[in-house]
Amino acid sequence: MKNLLRAALTAVVCLSLVFSCTALADSQPVTDQVVNVFNWEDYIAPEVLTIFEEETGIHVNYMCFTTNEDMIVQVEANPGAFDLCFPSDYIIQRMIAKDMLAEINFDNVPNAIQTMDHLLNPSYDPENKYSIPYMWGTVGILYDASRLPEPDRSWSILWDEQYQSSIFMMDSIRDSFGVTLKYLGQSVNCTDIPSLFAARDRLIDQKQLGVVKAYQVDETKDKMVAGEGLLAVMWSGDAMYAIDLNENLDYFVPREGSNVWVDGAVIPKTTKNKENAEKFINFLCRPDIAAMNWNYIWYSTPNKGAIAIIESEYEYDYTSNHVLNPSDETLATCEFFQDISDDFLSVYEALWMDVKNTK
Amino acid sequence: MISSVALPWWAMVCMGAGLAAFIAMLVISIKRNHGVKRSLFASPYALWMIIFTVLPVILISYYAFTDSNGAFTLDNFKNFWDSHYEANKVIAAEAERLGVDYSQYIVRGTVNVDTLVYSLWMAFQCTVICLLLGYPAALFMADRKMKLGSTLVVLFIIPMWMNFLLRTIAWMSLLEDSGLINSFLRWLGFDSVQLMYTSGTVLLGMVYNFLPFMVFPIYTVLNKMDYRLSEAAADLGCNSWQTLYKVTMPLSIPGVISGITMVFMPSVTTFFIPRILGGSYTMMFGDLIESKFLTEGNWNAGSALSLIMMLLILVSLSILRKADPNGEGGGIA
Numbered sequence: 001m002k003n004l005l006r007a008a009l010t011a012v013v014c015l016s017l018v019f020s021c022t023a024l025a026d027s028q029p030v031t032d033q034v035v036n037v038f039n040w041e042d043y044i045a046p047e048v049l050t051i052f053e054e055e056t057g058i059h060v061n062y063m064c065f066t067t068n069e070d071m072i073v074q075v076e077a078n079p080g081a082f083d084l085c086f087p088s089d090y091i092i093q094r095m096i097a098k099d100m101l102a103e104i105n106f107d108n109v110p111n112a113i114q115t116m117d118h119l120l121n122p123s124y125d126p127e128n129k130y131s132i133p134y135m136w137g138t139v140g141i142l143y144d145a146s147r148l149p150e151p152d153r154s155w156s157i158l159w160d161e162q163y164q165s166s167i168f169m170m171d172s173i174r175d176s177f178g179v180t181l182k183y184l185g186q187s188v189n190c191t192d193i194p195s196l197f198a199a200r201d202r203l204i205d206q207k208q209l210g211v212v213k214a215y216q217v218d219e220t221k222d223k224m225v226a227g228e229g230l231l232a233v234m235w236s237g238d239a240m241y242a243i244d245l246n247e248n249l250d251y252f253v254p255r256e257g258s259n260v261w262v263d264g265a266v267i268p269k270t271t272k273n274k275e276n277a278e279k280f281i282n283f284l285c286r287p288d289i290a291a292m293n294w295n296y297i298w299y300s301t302p303n304k305g306a307i308a309i310i311e312s313e314y315e316y317d318y319t320s321n322h323v324l325n326p327s328d329e330t331l332a333t334c335e336f337f338q339d340i341s342d343d344f345l346s347v348y349e350a351l352w353m354d355v356k357n358t359k
Numbered sequence: 360m361i362s363s364v365a366l367p368w369w370a371m372v373c374m375g376a377g378l379a380a381f382i383a384m385l386v387i388s389i390k391r392n393h394g395v396k397r398s399l400f401a402s403p404y405a406l407w408m409i410i411f412t413v414l415p416v417i418l419i420s421y422y423a424f425t426d427s428n429g430a431f432t433l434d435n436f437k438n439f440w441d442s443h444y445e446a447n448k449v450i451a452a453e454a455e456r457l458g459v460d461y462s463q464y465i466v467r468g469t470v471n472v473d474t475l476v477y478s479l480w481m482a483f484q485c486t487v488i489c490l491l492l493g494y495p496a497a498l499f500m501a502d503r504k505m506k507l508g509s510t511l512v513v514l515f516i517i518p519m520w521m522n523f524l525l526r527t528i529a530w531m532s533l534l535e536d537s538g539l540i541n542s543f544l545r546w547l548g549f550d551s552v553q554l555m556y557t558s559g560t561v562l563l564g565m566v567y568n569f570l571p572f573m574v575f576p577i578y579t580v581l582n583k584m585d586y587r588l589s590e591a592a593a594d595l596g597c598n599s600w601q602t603l604y605k606v607t608m609p610l611s612i613p614g615v616i617s618g619i620t621m622v623f624m625p626s627v628t629t630f631f632i633p634r635i636l637g638g639s640y641t642m643m644f645g646d647l648i649e650s651k652f653l654t655e656g657n658w659n660a661g662s663a664l665s666l667i668m669m670l671l672i673l674v675s676l677s678i679l680r681k682a683d684p685n686g687e688g689g690g691i692a
Contacts, residue, residue, distance in 0.1 A: 069656040165553055171639050173654065193450055193464055214556045214638025226537050342427075343449050349655050350446035350468050356642055357470040 035276040036061040038071060038082040040263070043135075045296035052283050058276050075100065079270035083277040089262045090337040092131045093124035097339070101130040102267045108278035111285035114305045118328075119262060123336050131264035132281055133302035135293075137236035138326055138334060139175060139259045142221075144230050146248040155183035155254045157231060159202070163211050168223060168232035171215040173345075173352045174337060175259070176203065179233055182256045189338040193347070200351040204358045215356070224249060235261070236323050237299035243323065244298075251323045257333025262302070300324045370421050370429070377417045381409055416669075422662035435663030442468030471647065471664065475671075478644040481558070482626035485565040486573075489622045490615070492566070493573035497614075498607070500574070501581035512578070515571055523568050527635055530564060531555065534636070556638035564632040572621035580614030581607070616682050624672055644668060 041064045049060050063082070065071040068091040075082055075095075087095060095101050106112055112132055119133045141158070143151050151157055158167055158179070170176050178188035180199040190196060206212055213229050214220075220232050221242045234242070239251040265284065267277045283289055287305025294301040295314055301307065307325075310318045319325055326334075340348065385405055426432045438444045447465045454461035496515075500508045518526060533539050534554040541551035554560060584607070592602040630645030639646070648668070651661030 067653065067656075165556075171634075193453055193461055197464055212640075214640060216634070216638060219635075223535075226535065228536050343445075345655075346445035347449050349657075350443045353442050353470040354468060356639070357468075357473055359641065 033057060033276075034059050034061060035273050035280050036063070036081060036083045037280065038063050038065060038074070038085045040064065040086060041066055043086065043263075043297060045292045048284075048289055048292055051289070052280065056279060056283075058279065060280070072100075075268050075270075079268075080272050081270075082268055083271040083273045084280055085266055085268060086134050086263050087266060088337075089122065089124040089264065090339040092264055092266055093339040095266065095268075096125060096130055100269055102269045102271060102274060103129045104132065104267060104281065105274075105278060108275060109282040109285065111282050111287075114285055114287060114290070114303045116302050116304055118331055119302045122262065123338060124262075125264070131266045132285065133262045133264050134284065135237070135297060135299040136260065136262040136302050137300050138253050138330070139179065139233065139235055139261070140239065140251050140253040142224055142232045142234040142239045142242055142249055142251050144224070144227065144248055145250045148230055151231070151252070153252050153255050155179055155256050157254075158183070158233070159206055159209065159211070161209055161211065163230050165210060165213050166230035167211045167213055168220045168229045168234075169206075169212050169215050170220075170233045171217050173348050174340075175233065176215075176352065176355075177348055178259045178337070182254070182258060185256070188259045188335050189340065191340065191344055196347060196351055200354055203352075203355040207355065207358050236326075237297070240298045240323050253326055253330045253334070255333070257335070259337060260331065260334035261337065373421065374414060374417050377413060378409060381413055419662045419665050419669075422658050423666045426659060427657075432659075435659050436667075438660050439471045439663055439667060440467075442470045444468075470642075474642050474647050475644050475667075477641065478627050478629070481562060481565065481629075481643060482623050484562060485569060485626045486619055486623045488562070488566050489570050489573040490619065493570055493618060494577060494611075494615070497574050497577035497581055497611075498603075500578050501584075503586060515574060519571055524631065527564055527568065527632055530567070530636060534560060555636065556640055558637065558641055561633050561637040561641075561643075564636040565626055565629055568632065569622045569625060572625070573618040576617035576621060577611055577614040580611050580617075584610050612682070616679055620676065620679050623675065627672065628668065 035058055037060055039062070043064075044062075049062060052058070053060055065074065068087050071085060071087060072091065072095065075085060092101075109132065115133055119136060121128050122133075125131045141151075141155075152160075157163075158169075170179075174188075177190075177196070177199055180202050181188055181190045181195065184195065184199060184202065186192070186195050186199070190199075214223075216223070220229075220234060221238045223229055224232050224234075224242050225246045227246070227248075234251070236251065239249075243249045243251065265281045267274060267281075271277055284293070285303060287303055287309050290301050290303035290306035291309040291314065294303075294306055294310060301310075307318050310316050385402075423435055424431055424433070426434060434444065441447075443466060446468070450461050450464050496511070499505055500511045500515075502508055531538070535541065536551055536553070536555070538554075540554060545551055588610070589602050589606050592606045593599075597605060628645045629643050630649050633639065633641065633643045633646055642650070644664070648661050648664045651657050651664060655661075
């Protein structure tokens with residue numbers, strides 16, 4: 001009898017655990033005074049949220065994700081839980097293809113006119129119906145100008161044998177292949193099998209030449225600040241961080257062109273607070289708020305009005321900063337990532353693993 | 360994360376059945392042993408085990424044998440053998456679509472098998488080095504005549520108060536080009552040496568992190584050993600080497616087995632150390648699994664690799680168990 005009781009008790013505990021979890025997930029208030037925002041970690045100035053709540057009376061439920069893939073899984077699995085997300089360009093394209101996004105009513109987002117022209121009608125959202133850019137940047141090379149005053153501004157510098165064990169590559173499939181494909185004169189979105197194998201062979205060559213110091217992502221910027229490397233493939237946002245801490249560092253986008261990336265605001269189709277989400281987007285596009293976010297994140301802002309405020313109020317020379325504000329000629333050579341189908345991505349993954357497996 | 364992934368009904372049924380079976384086993388074992396009161400103490404741990412050990416293993420097995428749509432498949436294991444398995448399908452389809460010959464691009468990818476072999480080799484080296492370093496240390500610590508023994512024990516324990524990630528990162532500031540060792544070398548007028556990002560650095564990090572797991576089981580066994588046995592051996596004419604070889608060593612085997620297990624297991628599954636100290640230059644199996652889950656977002660392939668690894672550990676444990684059937688070294692093997 002006692003045993004039966006215990007078994008029953010265990011079952012009850014288990015069940016109640018399960019149910020309390022589901023209950024928690026359902027307990028979000030469904031009123032029009034809420035907006036559920038799902039953003040990258042550490043990707044908004046904290047005071048922005050308070051100002052929005054004070055001005056509109058709308059409560060912001062702020063949640064964070066660390067990878068695009070995780071974000072998509074969460075949005076799919078919890079319909080209605082998120083009113084606003086900030087995926088990267090190619091993920092926006094994937095979400096549009098999966099019919100996950102609601103069209104933004106631009107009548108509710110008048111501040112959208114602040115968006116820079118070159119970020120309008122991008123290839124990932126050709127008619128600009130579903131997304132508004134939040135932050136953007138390029139991929140380029142961060143280098144130590146004190147030891148390398150006149151670098152050859154080409155991706156080929158990453159294959160130069162004289163830089164033994166001094167180059168940090170990105171431990172990131174699309175970025176490493178994108179760079180190599182550009183070097184070989186291809187698109188960063190190449191799906192031509194022979195070209196991809198050629199890119200893989202170049203990456204293997206590079207490893208066997210002994211120029212690569214390490215394959216890293218998050219650690220590289222601090223290593224470059226400490227003077228551990230000569231050259232590093234890097235996102236412009238991270239480059240800004242590194243240059244700020246070590247004035248010997250500088251950044252360029254190689255002449256063959258590169259990848260330009262955007263994190264945009266989108267509204268999932270399952271939203272229950274679409275108008276609040278649009279209010280929030282409009283708020284983020286307000287020049288003073290965009291400037292505030294820039295001052296916290298230090299990535300390039302897509303907001304024309306914000307740049308004026310950054311220069312006047314924050315007294316920062318944004319326009320002449322070539323990291324934040326690349327020239328039109330540079331941008332003309334850059335491409336957005338296109339979403340590559342899961343099937344085809346397996347080719348990229350297999351080839352990258354071959355590179356990693358090279359001793 | 361797991362709660363948010365929609366599982367098909369039959370997977371839920373499987374999990375439910377697993378749970379029910381486990382509870383039933385628990386109940387039966389309680390009945391058989393008539394140890395009702397004593398086994399009651401085990402119930403919090405049993406519940407913990409169900410939620411954090413049994414259910415995850417069931418989930419991993421589920422993912423390992425299904426594809427991204429949840430249909431049964433063995434592709435994940437074929438993927439282990441041939442890392443180009445999925446890619447080759449796409450390449451073949453492309454060749455057909457374009458009407459060209461891509462047969463030169465259809466090759467077997469060996470990264471998974473190579474990485475597993477490399478991990479086993481690294482783990483083997485790490486275990487041997489730990490044993491060579493750890494056994495004398497344990498002998499010294501357990502020696503009753505050594506006043507410093509207990510101090511040494513404390514010195515071994517103190518670093519373990521700090522998280523191993525921090526300790527590993529601390530190694531970085533010693534070994535870097537701008538680190539302490541190289542700064543010192545430059546100060547002496549030598550050229551700096553590349554100490555970071557080699558497989559030797561990874562091995563160093565592993566030995567450093569896992570050495571206490573070798574020392575302490577051996578120390579425990581040696582400490583419990585009846586010292587009169589070695590005195591008797593000396594009385595009967597053994598010199599100190601013979602005493603060590605004929606008496607102490609055989610008696611310490613359970614501790615050695617335990618130590619080997621406790622070093623070898625985490626060594627095979629090491630990740631993060633190769634990334635931090637090895638610069639991801641060469642991957643270990645743990646890194647491979649991590650990249651399947653986090654970089655590629657391919658839970659199915661990642662689960663298959665995890666399952667293969669668990670199987671390997673199980674096999675090596677059962678081999679080791681043969682060497683210490685009574686579990687005298689703490690019964691870890």
